[in-house]
Amino acid sequence: MVRAYLLLTITMVLFSGNILVGKAINDLPPVTITFIRCVIAFMILLPLSFYQLKNNHTVLKKEWKPIVGQAMTGIVLFNVFLYSSLQYTTSTNVAIVEATTPVFTVLLAIFILKEQLHRLQYVGVFLSLLGAIWVITEGSWQALLAIQFNRGDLLVLIAVIAWAIYSLLVKQHGHKYPLYASLTVMIAIAIVVLFPFALYEWRDGLISLLEPTLILGLLYLGIFPSVIALLFWNKGVAAIGPSRASIFLNLLPVFTIVGAVVFLGETVTVIQLIGGVLVIGGVYLSTKEHAASSPQQVVGKKALDR
Template sequence: MLRSYLLLTITMIIFSGNILIGKAISDLPPITMTFFRCLIAFLILLPLGWKDLKRNRSLWMKERKPIVALSISGIILFNLFLYASLQFTSSTNVAVIETTTPVFAVILGMLFLKERLNSIQCTGIFLSLIGALWVITKGSWTIISQLQFNLGDVLVLLAVIAWAVYTLLIKQHSHKYPLYGSLAIMLFLAVIILFPFAAVEWRVGILHLLEPKLIFGLLYLGIFPSFVALVFWNKGVAAIGPSRASIFLNLLPVFTIIGAVLFLGETVSIFQLIGGIVVIVGVYLSTKETSAKVKEIQSPEKEMHG
């Protein structure tokens, strides 16, 4: 049991590192960052998924539409919006807003899968959204009334929505696919789709990618959130169940705030702390009674790296 808690805690540290490293190398264009993350992850997962790929050739063709939709929503758009957001807003804001991902997954489940919510869950959803809005607006009604939102906060919200769509698709289609084979296919599709757009960003040159800081940053993104955290999360969920494991998601903003202060020199304001606490309470309440299947796909990273 203790080992499982440790694995899940390390997973949250790795996920927070995804945000912190993304912020540290945010001078890289977001498409380039997403492309290399997907390429590195694909090269790592390919040997693990090779047998699945060969055995299920007819499956990939038959179920190609869902796999393409999964790749676009959960791998391309989620990461693209996330890394783009880090160019405009703080890593603390990104972590707090990203923590609302389970709430949006629950909302989509209610709207499209007709899942019923009780009063506690509705209260949790309300609190989470209010907390996120508080962080985005810095507690200012003027920002709301004049619609003067930070572009980065809007982009991370789009990332959250993209991942919520991905969770909905996962719930409907994941039973069809072997894990490593499907991840390899989704990453391969992402690399193919992203390449021409990344090439446009490289017209000014790509030699700057050889800087040690950028190389190590991209390797971290491609290895740890994309592979190590995936293994650790799956082992933790298998040991203690998705319901209890989902509680660890609330550690994401905690570790990110600590890292942002220690390594990025960011300052954390009282409105961010208050908003983060409200979001965490809301997420806990909104996911308290959800089905195991929904909870298995709540993590903003776990399925691909998502």
């Protein structure tokens, strides 16, 4: 039990590192970061998933539509918009807004899958969205009325919605194909889709890629959040169950805020702290029972994260 808790805690640290490293290397364009990360992850996952790919190629071919949908939402759109947002806003804001992902997944499930929530879960949805709006508007309702939002906060909000759609696809279709084989195929699809856009970003050259700091950052993104954290997450879920494991997702903004202060020199405001508390509390309330009845969504939630 203690080992599972440790693995899940480390997983959240690694996922928060995705935001921090993405902020640290945001001199690189967002598609380039996503593309190179995918290439690194693909090189690591291919040998791990070789036998799954070999033994399940028929079902993977048959279920190509949901696999493409997951690749586009969970890998391409989520990461491109996430890394784009980090060029305009702080990693703290990104972490807080991103923490609302389970809530948006719940909302989409209500409208698309016609799922029902309990009263307490509706309270959680309201609190979490209130916290996100509080952070995005910097605690100013005038900004809300005037529609004056930080561009980066809106970009990460789009990323959150993309990930929520991905989570629904996982819930509906994830049980049809093995995890590592499907993940490898999704990353391969993302590489193909991203390549022409990456070429466009490279039109003026990418000499900066030779800088050691950027190389280390890209290696981190391709290895730790994409592969190692995934393995730790799956082991933790197997040990204590998806419902209890999902609670650890609330640690993501906590670790990100600490890392942003220590490594990036960001300052945390009272407004951000209030918003973070509202988001974390709201996510806990809105997903407490929902996660218990939807284990596939919780497991899939972090399959390709950050």
